Structure formats: C-alpha cells, structure tokens
Amino acid sequence: MTDRTSCCIVGGGPGGAILALLLSRLGVHTVLLEAKKDFNRAFRGDTVHPSTLEMLDDLGLATRLLDRPHGRLQRMTLRSGDTSTVLGDFSRLRTRFPFIAMIPQAEFLEFIVNEAKTYSCFDVRMGSRVTDLIIEEDGDGLVRGVRYRDDNGEHELRAQLTVAADGRSSHVRTLAGFETRPNAAAMDVMWVVLPRKDDEQGIDLTGFRVGHGRLVVVLARSTEWQLGYVILKGSRHTVKEAGLAALRTEVASLVPELADRVHTIDAWTDIHFLSVESSRIPTWHRPGVLAIGDAAHVMSPIAGVGINYAIQDAVAAANRLAEPLLAGTVSDADLAAVQHRRELPTRFIQRFQAIVQRLIVARALDGRPFRLPLAARLVSRVPGLRNLPARIVGWGIRPERSCTQRAGPRP
Ligand SMILES: Cc1cc2nc3c(=O)[nH]c(=O)nc-3n(C[C@H](O)[C@H](O)[C@H](O)COP(=O)(O)OP(=O)(O)OC[C@H]3O[C@@H](n4cnc5c(N)ncnc54)[C@H](O)[C@@H]3O)c2cc1C
Numbered sequence: 001m002t003d004r005t006s007c008c009i010v011g012g013g014p015g016g017a018i019l020a021l022l023l024s025r026l027g028v029h030t031v032l033l034e035a036k037k038d039f040n041r042a043f044r045g046d047t048v049h050p051s052t053l054e055m056l057d058d059l060g061l062a063t064r065l066l067d068r069p070h071g072r073l074q075r076m077t078l079r080s081g082d083t084s085t086v087l088g089d090f091s092r093l094r095t096r097f098p099f100i101a102m103i104p105q106a107e108f109l110e111f112i113v114n115e116a117k118t119y120s121c122f123d124v125r126m127g128s129r130v131t132d133l134i135i136e137e138d139g140d141g142l143v144r145g146v147r148y149r150d151d152n153g154e155h156e157l158r159a160q161l162t163v164a165a166d167g168r169s170s171h172v173r174t175l176a177g178f179e180t181r182p183n184a185a186a187m188d189v190m191w192v193v194l195p196r197k198d199d200e201q202g203i204d205l206t207g208f209r210v211g212h213g214r215l216v217v218v219l220a221r222s223t224e225w226q227l228g229y230v231i232l233k234g235s236r237h238t239v240k241e242a243g244l245a246a247l248r249t250e251v252a253s254l255v256p257e258l259a260d261r262v263h264t265i266d267a268w269t270d271i272h273f274l275s276v277e278s279s280r281i282p283t284w285h286r287p288g289v290l291a292i293g294d295a296a297h298v299m300s301p302i303a304g305v306g307i308n309y310a311i312q313d314a315v316a317a318a319n320r321l322a323e324p325l326l327a328g329t330v331s332d333a334d335l336a337a338v339q340h341r342r343e344l345p346t347r348f349i350q351r352f353q354a355i356v357q358r359l360i361v362a363r364a365l366d367g368r369p370f371r372l373p374l375a376a377r378l379v380s381r382v383p384g385l386r387n388l389p390a391r392i393v394g395w396g397i398r399p400e401r402s403c404t405q406r407a408g409p410r411p
Pocket of ligand 1: 010012014016033034035036044045046128129130131166167170171191292293294295299301303304305306307308310
C-alpha cells in the first residue's frame with residue numbers, strides 16, 4: 001500500500017512527537033511512524049526543562065501538563081563526605097517555571113501525541129518500523145519518503161520531507177548516509193530504581209554523591225528513586241565480577257538514606273546498562289530528509305539535556321519548515337537553515353558536558369580522595385557566576401520559542 005503526506009516523521013520520541021504536534025497545529029499534513037506499539041520506555045529520562053515548559057506554555061499546554069503528578073527538581077547538589085555544594089539552582093531562574101519537571105517520559109509523550117491527535121492533519125502509526133528510504137532514481141538522491149513494516153505487512157509512505165527522529169541508533173541516519181562523529185565519553189551508567197516511600201515526598205535526595213572512586217546520581221520520580229551508578233567506560237564486566245552484593249554495599253554507602261532498600265536490587269536484570277555516547281553528525285540533512293534530536297547528536301547524560309535538545313530541534317524545524325511544507329517548496333537550503341540554527345547550541349552544550357566530565361566525573365572516578373576543582377567551587381560561590389550552570393542547563397543558549405500561533409484544522 002502506498003500513501004502520501006507532507007511530512008513523515010520517523011520516531012515518536014520527544015523530538016518526533018513535538019515536531020508532529022507543532023506541524024499539525026499549523027495545518028501541515030504529518031504522519032508519525034513509531035516502531036513500538038506504546039510509549040512505555042524504562043530509563044529514558046523524565047526531565048522537562050524550563051525552556052520546554054515556556055514553549056509549551058505559549059501553546060497553552062504547560063499548565064495542563066503540570067496538573068499531572070510530577071516531581072520538581074530545583075537544585076542539583078554534589079555531596080562528598082560531609083561537604084555539600086549546590087552546582088545548579090534552578091529556583092533562581094527568571095521564569096514562570098523555575099524547576100525541572102520530572103514527568104515519566106511515556107506520560108509526556110502520550111500527552112503530546114494526544115494533543116496532536118486533536119488536529120485532523122495528524123496521523124500516528126504505532127508499531128510501524130521504517131526499514132528503507134524511497135530515493136529518487138534519477139540520480140539527484142532526493143528522498144521521497146519511507147518504506148515501513150507493521151503487523152499488516154510492508155507499506156510505502158511518500159512524503160515531501162522525511163524527518164529522522166529515530167534516536168541514538170537511528171536507522172534513517174544510516175540509510176541517508178549521514179556520518180557520525182564521536183566525542184569523548186569516558187563513562188557508562190548503570191541505572192536502577194529503588195522504591196520511594198509515601199512519607200518521602202518532601203525529602204530531596206536529588207544530586208550527585210561521590211566517594212571512594214564512585215559516583216551516583218540520584219533523581220526523584222513520584223514513586224521511585226532513580227539512581228545512575230556511574231562507572232568508567234568499559235568497566236561493566238569488572239562491576240559484574242565483583243557481584244551484586246558489592247554493588248548494593250557501594251550504593252548504600254553513597255546514599256545511606258536508601259540503605260534500607262538496596263536489597264530490592266536482587267538481579268542484574270534489575271539494572272539497565274547505558275553505554276554512554278556523545279556524538280554529532282556534521283551534516284543533518286540531504287534533499288528530502290532532515291535529522292533531529294539524538295539522530296543528529298547523541299548527548300551524554302550529563303545535565304540530563306537530551307530530551308530538551310531534541311525538543312528544541314523540533315521547535316526550530318517547525319518554525320522554519322511549516323511554511324515551505326504548506327507551499328510544497330521545501331528546499332535543501334531550508335533544511336540547512338534548521339541545522340544552522342541548532343548547531344551552535346548543540347556544540348555549546350556538548351562542550352559544557354565535556355568540561356563537567358573532565359572536572360567532576362573523571363575526578364570522582366579516579367579513585368583518589370575527591371576535591372571539587374577550584375573552577376566548580378568558584379562557580380558555586382561567586383554571586384555573579386552562581387546562576388550560570390542553571391541557566392546553561394535550564395535554558396541553554398538561544399532557547400527556541402514556537403511561532404505556532406495559528407491552529408490547524410480540527411476533526
Ligand atoms: C538510559 C537513558 C537515560 C536517559 N536519561 C535522560 C535524562 O534524564 N534526561 C534527558 O534529557 N535525557 C536523557 N536521556 C537521553 C534522552 O532519552 C534522549 O536524548 C532523547 O529521548 C532523544 O529524543 P529523540 O526524540 O531524539 O529520540 P528517542 O527518544 O530515542 O526516540 C526515538 C524513537 O524512534 C523510534 N524508532 C527507532 N527506530 C525506528 C524505526 N526504524 N522506525 C520507527 N521508529 C523508530 C524509537 O522506538 C523511539 O521511540 C537518557 C537516555 C537513556 C538511554
């Protein structure tokens with residue numbers, strides 16, 4: 001079966017879902033193809049940043065989103081022994097939303113896609129895995145859409161524009177021939193969740209814990225504590241050989257408040273391994289296809305910005321491409337303009353992540369007694385510098401606002 005649309009978005013993660021919503025609002029016929037049958041995805045990060053909340057507020061959606069149960073991260077603290085240092089204080093940001101909202105990603109995606117479904121030009125096809133690109137035969141390499149597979153078989157979807165929003169292992173990126181360029185990422189993360197008791201709702205354990213050559217990141221979900229046990233790149237097998245009991249002991253000593261429940265980690269299958277990557281593709285586009293989000297730049301988990309950067313790319317893409325999509329005139333220059341707009345913020349945050357990796361993560365893992373480097377101590381203490389990390393993480397440079405004022409047709 002072959003059908004047509006203006007914009008085919010491959011991947012219903014944060015980048016693809018937001019792009020689909022924004023284009024549909026503007027009346028662009030959009031099909032979102034998602035390989036999975038639902039949005040459930042453990043350990044994918046729940047962080048919705050102030051810049052995203054402001055953008056959603058422009059669309060009248062932030063309040064409704066925040067009416068749902070969620071956590072609020074206001075400060076990022078690093079604790080080493082008895083010393084506690086605030087590395088980022090979001091409550092000092094000048095915004096209606098001076099916090100990072102912790103919303104389970106599945107709920108966030110369902111909320112966005114349900115909103116997109118209120119526009120008649122939007123179509124979501126779950127359980128639809130893209131297998132190939134349709135490429136113009138006459139030699140100019142123009143991408144004309146995709147081939148995908150679902151429970152009913154093989155299909156073709158022709159489109160004026162195909163967007164690769166299919167994440168860090170993007171298949172469309174490979175099919176389009178985009179080369180990836182890795183940056184250094186000297187760590188891996190083992191994610192685990194521990195139960196959060198009802199009477200712990202007001203308790204904030206969020207932040208980094210450092211000690212004995214170990215580093216744990218603690219994040220608060222509404223019913224769980226999410227812990228990222230950070231290890232040197234490639235040392236997963238050493239941790240496994242040491243055994244689960246050793247891991248439980250390490251976690252308990254770094255986060256003694258949760259020592260009473262580390263026994264709930266009782267199998268390696270409870271632990272989700274993340275091979276940390278950081279990379280960028282030099283060119284995000286070719287005629288008929290554009291990569292956004294992780295497909296264009298895989299982010300290190302430092303500062304939890306991957307979701308936000310995927311969303312910011314989507315907003316920039318919708319702002320630049322809606323008019324040419326409606327007019328049927330999308331050119332490679334339009335796609336290049338999206339990359340041009342987003343490349344600087346992306347390079348900047350990846351540089352910031354590399355600095356944090358070198359100054360904090362590498363030192364925390366090298367086994368010697370940990371001392372926060374002078375630069376980090378200055379940033380946390382000097383009044384003029386204190387707001388900088390929260391601004392960089394919460395806003396980034398040149399945060400995108402949607403110019404979507406005109407609503408598209410509703411069914
Ligand atoms: C363990 C882990 C923890 C993380 N924690 C955080 C965090 O705390 N904060 C943060 O900001 N970021 C975090 N991230 C990163 C964050 O998840 C990503 O940066 C973000 O989700 C990127 O969004 P995206 O829309 O580009 O891609 P993704 O969210 O990866 O979405 C891609 C979608 O494409 C679909 N897909 C893949 N291939 C195909 C295909 N061939 N056809 C159709 N669909 C396809 C996938 O099923 C998926 O739904 C984490 C990542 C991991 C792996």
